[in-house]
Each structure stands twice: as C-alpha cells, then as structure tokens.
Amino acid sequence: MRFDEIDVRILGLLQENGRMTNVELADRVGLTAPPCLRRVRALEQEGAIKGYHAALDPAALGYNLTVFAMVSLKSQAESDLRAFEQLVAEIPEVRECHMLNGEIDFILKIVASDLQSFQTILTTRLTTAPNVEHVKTSLTIRTAKALPGVPVPDHKG
Known part of the structure; x- marks a missing residue:
C-alpha cells in the first residue's frame, strides 16, 4: 500500500x-x-486500518498476572502448526500468539487473575496439548513500555 x-x-x-x-x-x-x-x-x-477498540486496564478486570510462554512443538508440519494455533485461539486468556524461528516455535502472551488460574491454563490446556514438547514460562514483573499499534512516520497536524 x-x-x-x-x-x-x-x-x-x-x-x-x-x-x-x-x-x-x-x-x-x-x-x-x-x-x-x-x-x-x-x-x-485496503486493510491499513484493521479495526477500532478500547484499551482496557487488565487489572481493572481482575487480570493481575501477565505471563509469556515459550512453546516448542514435537512437529513443525504445517498441519501441526495450524492445529496448535487453533488450540490457542480457543483460550481467551492467550492474548497474543507469535510463531518464531529457532528453538522456540511459539511465544504466547497470557493473562490470568492469579498464579493458580495461570497454572490451571498451563497444566490443562497447554502442556497436555497434542504435539507440545515443552513449555517454558516467564512471569512479568513490571511493564516499562506497552504501546499499541506500530510507529507511524511524523504525522503531526
């Protein structure tokens, strides 16, 4: 465009x-x-504007925990990749899912109300999913920057 x-x-x-x-x-x-x-x-x-939304405060809705999960799959066949993407699409707490190159196949951004609810998602939905080899997680301590969208060249007006 x-x-x-x-x-x-x-x-x-x-x-x-x-x-x-x-x-x-x-x-x-x-x-x-x-x-x-x-x-x-x-x-x-043209698809340059994909939609409009309200930026919500996770804590105001009870999501006090943000976790990044690095997922490695046993198979990277296209059908297996799509099956995993479909699985995470059905988990509302998974807010982002990015396929990566290298040792880690996917990184997920997950929100949860507390450690126990995250643990439940991890043990009942992710680690037990077909084709998941292992999941490594990191809990967010603090967020220093979280800007929506992408940089737009100087648009002052």
Whole structure:
C-alpha cells in the first residue's frame, strides 16, 4: 500500500485516538469532512486500518498476572502448526500468539487473575496439548513500555 502525507497523518492520529470525530480528524489533517471520511473508508477497505477498540486496564478486570510462554512443538508440519494455533485461539486468556524461528516455535502472551488460574491454563490446556514438547514460562514483573499499534512516520497536524 502507498500512502501520501495526509493518509499517514490520518493513520497516526486515529492510532492515537480512534474515537476522534471525523470533523476533528479532517480539521487536523487540513481537509473538509467528506473527503476525509472517504480516505478513512479507503484505508479501512485496503486493510491499513484493521479495526477500532478500547484499551482496557487488565487489572481493572481482575487480570493481575501477565505471563509469556515459550512453546516448542514435537512437529513443525504445517498441519501441526495450524492445529496448535487453533488450540490457542480457543483460550481467551492467550492474548497474543507469535510463531518464531529457532528453538522456540511459539511465544504466547497470557493473562490470568492469579498464579493458580495461570497454572490451571498451563497444566490443562497447554502442556497436555497434542504435539507440545515443552513449555517454558516467564512471569512479568513490571511493564516499562506497552504501546499499541506500530510507529507511524511524523504525522503531526
């Protein structure tokens, strides 16, 4: 996808505040509302904007623990990789799943209310899953940076 300067500014501003009104967005990028809305719709249709969501505080919802789990599989055949991805897609506490190269096949970001609930997920859903060779886990002590999205080139406006 190719973006002009206005598209980049729109993307940056909406990533910072997805609830910004179209009128405010148009004003910030130097357009009137109708062409701004057309650009936003085009960016959505092209897949540059994948969706809008509220950033929730995990602790406010009782998720006081974040764990990263490094999973190694016995087989890396495509069907086995897809089966594992389907399995973790069905575990709501698994918030991210990334396939890696190297010794570890997947890294998972898991939230849990406490150590006991994480232990239950680990022992009943992950370590017992077909094709899982081993799981190494690291509990998060503190988060120094957690930015959503991706860096957008200078979009000040």
